[in-house]
Amino acid sequence: MARHPRVRLAEIHAIGDEESMEPTQDAPEPERHEPSSNRGAVAALVVVLVLVVGGWFLTQALRKNGNIQDCVASGRTNCAPINQ
Secondary structure, three states: OOOOOOOOHHHHHOOOOOHHHOOOOOOOOOOOOOOOOOHHHHHHHHHHHHHHHHHHHHHHHHHHHHHHHHHHHOOOOOOOOOOO
């Protein structure tokens, strides 16, 4: 059995028509990879750092107030620090 050479469909339809000799499908272009952007990761890191620092300050303030409340609850009168 003889195999016939493969002929593009565009070439078959283009007999006598020189302008349409180009293939119907363009050759696939190589994929262009975008440089990886770390904006999302940096933004998430900033948000996490803000939350950690805010939580640390909140913890310190609550601890200070809790110590003053414990002092007052024990009956002492000189619990609040005096600022000069």
